Amino acid sequence: MTEAELIEFIGSLPGVVTTVASAANSAPEEAWGDVFFSVDGPQFPFITLVKRDQPGDDTSHLDREGVFRLNINIGRRALAERFSDDEDRDPAAFDQFFPHPVYDGYGFISVLNPESTAEEVRELALKAHARATGDKGA
Numbered sequence: 001m002t003e004a005e006l007i008e009f010i011g012s013l014p015g016v017v018t019t020v021a022s023a024a025n026s027a028p029e030e031a032w033g034d035v036f037f038s039v040d041g042p043q044f045p046f047i048t049l050v051k052r053d054q055p056g057d058d059t060s061h062l063d064r065e066g067v068f069r070l071n072i073n074i075g076r077r078a079l080a081e082r083f084s085d086d087e088d089r090d091p092a093a094f095d096q097f098f099p100h101p102v103y104d105g106y107g108f109i110s111v112l113n114p115e116s117t118a119e120e121v122r123e124l125a126l127k128a129h130a131r132a133t134g135d136k137g138a
Helices: 003-011 076-082 118-132
Strands: 016-020 035-039 047-050 070-073 107-113
Touching: 003 016, 003 035, 003 047, 003 118, 035 107, 035 118, 047 118, 076 107
Parallel strands: none
Antiparallel strands: 016 035, 035 047, 047 070, 070 107
């Protein structure tokens, strides 16, 4: 899935507020162009799409041309169940899920430039959206 396809899909979910970090919304310059998806109200984003490394978060090497990382809040329990083994995962590898390098404690899973994982990305995004909106069936 491309950045544009992800932004369109996630942004079209009911009640989603899409914010692109910029000078106009007082975002720090290092985040300009990153995209944050939340639901109405003052909530932490449930999905983010980032395009550059941040201090303390450079393991995905987002400084490579055309590379982006999608981060989805699947919840702490789901993240722990998914990554219950001690297998090392490469946070710089394309199209492979791994615990977020910084926000894994909040239940975020990440993937760089999803292609073969696109269907699973859609499923995880829908579940994350349902959790963010309080849908108890999710």
